[in-house]
Amino acid sequence: MDATVAVNGLRKRFGTTPALDGMTFTVGPGTVTGFVGPNGAGKSTTMRIVVGLDRPDAGSALVGGVAYRTLRRPLTHVGALLDASALQPSRTGRHHLLWLAQSQGLGARRVDEVLDQVGLGPAARRRAGGYSLGMRQRLGIAAALLGDPPILLFDEPFNGLDPEGIVWIRGLLRSLADEGRAVLVSSHLMSELQDVAGHVVVAGRGRVVADRDVEDLIAAASDGRVGVRTAAREDAMEALARAGATVTVTGPDTLTVSGLPGAGTVAVLTAAGVPFAEVSAHRATLEEAYMELTRESVEFR
Amino acid sequence: MIALLRSEWTKFRTVRGWIAGSIVAILLTAGVGLLGAAGSVRSCEGPQGDVCPEIPIGPGGQAVTDRFSFYHRALPADGSITARVTGVSGVITYPPPGHDRIVPGVVPWAKVGVMVKRDLTQGSAYTAVMVTGDHGTRVQDDFVNDLAAGRDPWVRLSRKGDVLTGATSPDGKSWRVVASTRMAGPAVVGLFAASPCDVTLSQGSLGGIVGACRLTNVTGRFENVSVEGATGSWTHDDIGGEPGAPSLSVGSARDWGTAVQLTGSGDVAPAGIEGGAVIERTLSGATIGLIAVIVVAVLFVTAEYRRGLIGSTLAATPGRTGVLPAKAAVVAAVTFAGGLVAAAVAVPVGLRLMRDRNNAVAPVGTLTEVRVIVGTAALLAVTAVLALAMGAIFRRSAAAVVATIVLVLLPQLLATASVIPAAAAEWLLRVTPAAGFAIQQSIPMYPQVEDYSVPALGYYPLPPWGGFAVSFLYAAAALGAAIVLLRRRDA
Structure with missing residues (x-):
């Protein structure tokens, strides 16, 4: 079996509420594909359809x-x-994995492997009702790994994990890819x-907004922007604005400048006698890129 | 399927509450009947001290009624008796509707005719050809066997070797053989008369069924009486007669040579509810244990819906068809095993307790006892499957538990607690899954006995396995519907 997931034109309504509206994307092997979108964008429904829990009204997975x-x-x-x-x-957590394993013809040894x-x-022999949210996530991940599958789907795996857990799961996701x-x-x-993530699929209102x-x-998202670090923030803003740039305050001593290249920024600040500690090409965070993409598709409720 | 069964069995055994519930079901099923057995004491204080009368046992091992008026001679070997019944009359005391007078009349199962009987002890083997009050001429033997034989007035029994032949005739010339039985060795031959009490059932004003059995007698007139091969003189005996019995129940014979007039009361038939406590009384806890069984079976599926675990189950088995059969098999096996343990303890121990406390227990064959025990376990298992299917259909614990109890236990309770008319009770026990409780009925209902044949007194309208089949079909249909729904619905 090749390690791909192909979602094509999925549509699904729950009553009168449309959940999916032509969701289409593919997931390829060897990379982590992020599936991002606000709550209600249809991410969970898409995943449930992929594993056959819900039936789509149209389209295929x-x-x-x-x-x-x-x-x-x-x-x-999968x-x-x-x-x-x-x-x-x-x-107990172990028994939870044991019945899953047995349903696939797998033995108790595989259960102990994924638990480790x-x-x-x-904690394997303790009742799962006493598990923290983080431990439940780990148990759910263990269940996903049980059959050593070439395809893995994780819905919100970071929920409830402590920082250490988040570091762990990032490492795990990377190594699986x-x-x-x-x-x-x-x-x-x-x-x-x-x-x-090496690839992201951004979903909004039941369809794909971006797939990059x-x-x-x-x-x-970073296009042409310059970051400035300066103790004299007010002076810098005034000088740069006078030179025709758009300036945004991003921190107590940081600014983001657009409409003026890096060299131009340095020249303007020097000419105006404003001291600065750093001028650098701005690299957008994934978060910023995402906010820009989904600005229109967020549903406010 | 093996993988699925193992998986579902692991699911079941790893939840402590379900194991505990199953143990509670066993304890309730066995315990309630045992407590009842330990608490029922019979005492028969009388002039002879605390001695309870023995209930006669027929050749087939059943408790029987063997009380009748017998005018007889000895029959050492071959021989025959022939007679023409020319009149049947009688007395019924206090019949409906007023229950206020003693009137002439013959009850439907009053019997007069000829009989060959092993000896004069109650319960000994016999064959008889008789004219009845309202059921025509019949041949009966050994209490349980009964054959209709038209309406001829002439009756004959003849023995050659060890073969007894019963025959009837319209005119005393052309004879029709109705039945043959076997009885070797010395016997007794003669005329007999018996008239069972007049059974009336009425609905009590505060609920409950009021049964009454009012004394009757019958007088048969025989002409053309002829006997061959008999020795000794004619003698009259009230078989099973008790000293101090009411005068109407005392039999008598008047003999004019070939004409005889014989009066008698009583019956020669399988015992009804007078035959002693029935063995299923020790399993009265099954209805209460069933509640625990239903709850566990429902939770085995609804807990998955409540926790969202059904998603994991169906993702692991996307074909879905096998999931509910595997669950049903696990729940049925667990319930059957538990029910078998409970019943196999409750019946023998309960009977022992009852007998130790002087209670008469209606004897039944080993096969019947095994059927009652295994059948009870099977009924619990089938009901567990029905409950599981309800759980899968409703996907909610409370709704499924209530639905199953309404389907199974409510009809059983209504029918046997005699809060509704007997006809309605019988209808409920035919068309609802409560019909399966018939599997517990150890003493069959005999058509030749006018008894309190109502569910409230333990008589089910369907035969044991017939009733069980009704319950089974309900469970199968519900499981089928649940499988279809599981395949169709989103998880």
């Missing part, structure tokens, strides 16, 4: 070229973390995907 519902032992093809809180609280892999070994797997990670916070490599996206 294929994993490795086939429909998920036709797979035998599906967890060896691993998914959709809802980390979906647990029987009185069952996600660092839940010591490096092994050649297709990894789709949804998040409503673009910043969580910074330095992890992360490098391109950041470059586009």
Whole structure:
């Protein structure tokens, strides 16, 4: 099975509320694809359709070229973390993984392997109802890894993780992609995907708003802007504005200048006798790029 | 499918509450009946001290009624008896509607005719050809066997070797053989008369069924009486007669040679509810244990919906069709095993407790006892599957539990607590899944006995496996519907 997910023209309504409106994108192997969008953009519904939980009104979702519902032992093809809180609280974490493993013809040894892999070994024989949100995320990730699948889907895996956990999961996502797997990670916070995602699919109102490599996206958002660090912020703003630039305050001693190249900025500040510590080409964060892209599609409720 | 079964079994056994619920079901099923058995004491204080009368047991092992008026001679070997029944009359005491007078009349199952009986002890083997009050001429033997034989007045029993042949005739010339039975060795031959009490059932004003059994007798007139092969003289006996019995129940015979007039009361038939406590009384806890079974079976599926776990289950089994059958198999196996343990303890231990406390227990064969025990376990298992299917259809615990109880336990309760008319009760026990409780009925209902044949007294309108089949079909249909819905609906 090739490690791809192909989502094509998905439409889905829940009652009168449209959830998906022609969602189309593909996820390729060897990279982490971020799936970003505000709450209600249709990310979870898309993932549920990919693993056959919901039926689309129109369109198709294929994993490795086939429909998920036709797979035998599906967890060896696609691993998914959709809802980390979906647990029987009185069952231990290990038993939760054991029944999943048995449904795929896998044994208890594989359960212990993935428990160690996600660092839940010591808590494995405790009731899952007592797990913290972070531990539940780890258990859900363990469940996704159980069948060693070439395709992985994670819905909001960063939720509830402490900083240490976030560092861990970023490393895990990168290493899974490096092994050649297709990894789709949804998040409503673009910043969580910074330095992890090689590709992003931005969703809004049930369809794809942007589908780009992360490098391109950041470059586009950074376009022609210059960052200035100066102790004399007021003076710098006045001088630069007089020279025709647009100036935005981004911090107590930082400004972002557009409409004036880096060299021009240095010349203006020098001429005006304003001291500055740094002038650099501004590199947008993924967050900024995302905010720009989704400005129109955010639904305010 | 094996993988799915293992997976669902792991799911079941790893939730402590479900295991605990299953144990509670076992304890309730066995415990309630045992408590009842330990608490029922029979005492028969009388002039002879605390001695309860023995209930006669027929050749087939059943408790029987064997009380009748017998005018007889000895029959050492081959021989025959022939007679023409020329008149049947009788007395019914205090019949409906007023229950205020003693009137002439014959109850439908009053019997007069000829009989060959092993000996004069109650419960011994016999064959008889008789004219009844309202059911024509019949051949009956050994209490449980009953054959209709038209309306001829002439009756004959003849024995050659060990074969007894019953025959009837319209005119005493052309004879029609109705049945043959076997009885070797010395026996007794003669005329008999029996008239069972007049059974009336009425709805009590405060609910409940009021049954009454009022004394009757019958007088048969026989002409053309002839006997071959008999020895000794004619003797009259009230078989099973008790000293101090009411005069109407005391039998008598008047003999004019070939004409005889014989009066008698009582019955020669399987015992009804007078035959002693029925063995299923020790399993009265099954209805309460069933509540625990239903709750566990419902939760086994609704808990997944409540926690969102159904998504994991269906993602692991996207074909979906096998999920509910696997769950049903696990829940049915667990319930059957638990029910079997409960019933296999409750019945023998409960019977022992009852007998130790002087209670008469209606004897049943081993096969019947096994059927009651295994059938109870199977009924619990089938109901568990129905509950599981309800859980999958409703996807909510409370709704599914209530629906299953309304379907299974409510009809059973209404029908057996005699709060509704008997006809309605019988209808409920035919068309609802409560029909399956018939599997517990150990004493069959005999058509030749006018008994309190109402559900309130433990008689089900359907035969044991027929009733069970109704419950089974309900469970199968509900499971089928649940499978279709699971495939169609979004998880």
